[in-house]
Amino acid sequence: MTLPNGYRALWDGIEYEASPDGELVRLYANEPAPGFDLVRSGRFRRLVLASDVDWLGYVRTTATVAGHDAVVLDERAGEALVEYHDPTGWAPGQGPDFGVRRVWLSAASLADRQEHRWPVR
Amino acid sequence: MSVVRAGADRGRAAASMSVGSCDVAQPTWTPANETESAMASALATGNSQAYFRALAGATLYLPALDEPGPQQLVTVRSGDDQYVLVFTSTEALASRLRGIPAFRTTTCAELLDKWPDPALMLAVDPETPIQAYAPIQVVADGAAGRVDLTPAVALPGGPVNALEAELDQAVRESDVDALIGALVSGVVLMPTDGERWAPAPEQTIAVFTSPERAAAAVPGGTPLAELAFLDIALDWPGIGWRLVVNPGESALEFTGAQVLGFVEWARHGVDAAGADLPAVAVAEALVQPLPVELAEAYLVGHRPDISGLVHRESDLTRVPMGGVTHVLHWIQHCAEVCLPVRVPDEAPAAWRLTAVQVPHGAKLEKVGDDGRRSWVAAYDADLSEWLPLPDPDRMREALRS
Numbered sequence: 327m328t329l330p331n332g333y334r335a336l337w338d339g340i341e342y343e344a345s346p347d348g349e350l351v352r353l354y355a356n357e358p359a360p361g362f363d364l365v366r367s368g369r370f371r372r373l374v375l376a377s378d379v380d381w382l383g384y385v386r387t388t389a390t391v392a393g394h395d396a397v398v399l400d401e402r403a404g405e406a407l408v409e410y411h412d413p414t415g416w417a418p419g420q421g422p423d424f425g426v427r428r429v430w431l432s433a434a435s436l437a438d439r440q441e442h443r444w445p446v447r
Numbered sequence: 448m449s450v451v452r453a454g455a456d457r458g459r460a461a462a463s464m465s466v467g468s469c470d471v472a473q474p475t476w477t478p479a480n481e482t483e484s485a486m487a488s489a490l491a492t493g494n495s496q497a498y499f500r501a502l503a504g505a506t507l508y509l510p511a512l513d514e515p516g517p518q519q520l521v522t523v524r525s526g527d528d529q530y531v532l533v534f535t536s537t538e539a540l541a542s543r544l545r546g547i548p549a550f551r552t553t554t555c556a557e558l559l560d561k562w563p564d565p566a567l568m569l570a571v572d573p574e575t576p577i578q579a580y581a582p583i584q585v586v587a588d589g590a591a592g593r594v595d596l597t598p599a600v601a602l603p604g605g606p607v608n609a610l611e612a613e614l615d616q617a618v619r620e621s622d623v624d625a626l627i628g629a630l631v632s633g634v635v636l637m638p639t640d641g642e643r644w645a646p647a648p649e650q651t652i653a654v655f656t657s658p659e660r661a662a663a664a665v666p667g668g669t670p671l672a673e674l675a676f677l678d679i680a681l682d683w684p685g686i687g688w689r690l691v692v693n694p695g696e697s698a699l700e701f702t703g704a705q706v707l708g709f710v711e712w713a714r715h716g717v718d719a720a721g722a723d724l725p726a727v728a729v730a731e732a733l734v735q736p737l738p739v740e741l742a743e744a745y746l747v748g749h750r751p752d753i754s755g756l757v758h759r760e761s762d763l764t765r766v767p768m769g770g771v772t773h774v775l776h777w778i779q780h781c782a783e784v785c786l787p788v789r790v791p792d793e794a795p796a797a798w799r800l801t802a803v804q805v806p807h808g809a810k811l812e813k814v815g816d817d818g819r820r821s822w823v824a825a826y827d828a829d830l831s832e833w834l835p836l837p838d839p840d841r842m843r844e845a846l847r848s
Contacts, residue, residue: 332804345807345828365829384781444783
């Protein structure tokens, strides 16, 4: 499954999870594919020239969680990992990331789900 | 009780009122009738008496609950005070109270005559630019010219940076949107006790708009954290906590509910607020100074994303480094996920990120107590892990031996 928050590249007609790397773009697949090398269990990588990809961009999925604007960071069967700010449980002296919630929730509890796509060049 | 806060009035007490008009749900508020026009006009010209006269002569709309039996006044509690809600138009009522099925009409005179409890306060048109929070008697006193909402000094000594200049001008011009816009997109200083949030008396949190104002109000040596105002609003502990900007003669005070409202305002106003601020360039080298616990989230937890305030790598020498043990370096390829933050003239440009993916090749640099720096790890997107980089000193030692 492609991550809902991160770089993506369209190459040879297929959209891949990607990471920009200077003149290169790293393409990632979850299944074996021609030209892709196994880099760790369940992850295959192919290096291509940035000039060869048809589209390189950042994809971000946003949603509303109990009235809070959230960014969807990951997904698995029926659930979504979301990050959102909820200041209600905050108290003084707590750490710098307090108020930031990052939790797995039922995908059904997300409302107003939207995908944003920005080209990076 | 001497609280009198009026719409876009200037000065300390007025500031919280003007901020209440942040108008989340109705960014383009317009008067719905002659009363509201008169109140807005009076506030714009600083004519307190005209404001209270318009209010004293107005038809007031009381929210009514569709229940049998005698009608009760609808009240809300804010801090220690209980407020009776009244509106000067059905439009104002409907925009603020969804799901209220009915209303009754009254006047200030009738309300005063039947006022059930002297401790109750009046809230007129809350969260609109003409709002007022006051004891009911103040309306008659104000209409008689006995209440002077004297403009306070905006900033003693004058503004010392761009943020203060904007705040100063906004307060002087009673420009609510400009005031909130300057604050929400600004960076402020917060006294700490070594943690980001210092416990504060009476559930009040103080911030300052310049080192000069902080120095005038807090003991020397108090650590000051430089924070995006929006981050503070996002992490606000709740409506029971008050915010004071520049405690002292020129303080701006906000209720917790108002602070939480800034977040909504920012969502609506981000394009306008950031319009004149620099965007991140294509493939710009950025940095984020990190305290040790956040650095460990990368080094140990293999965190794959970046949140919080970031700067240009070329500005790193100008970034405050108090409490910083590591610096995250990376090439930012997507400008749209970098929200510009308004900073003082002399401060390095800053952007705010929320969970933006770390690209392959990002590096973590350790900053030693002596200021010496060394690369300690690099992000490998293939493995989604931060891999340790060799320590050059240890390499040299190993070569020597």
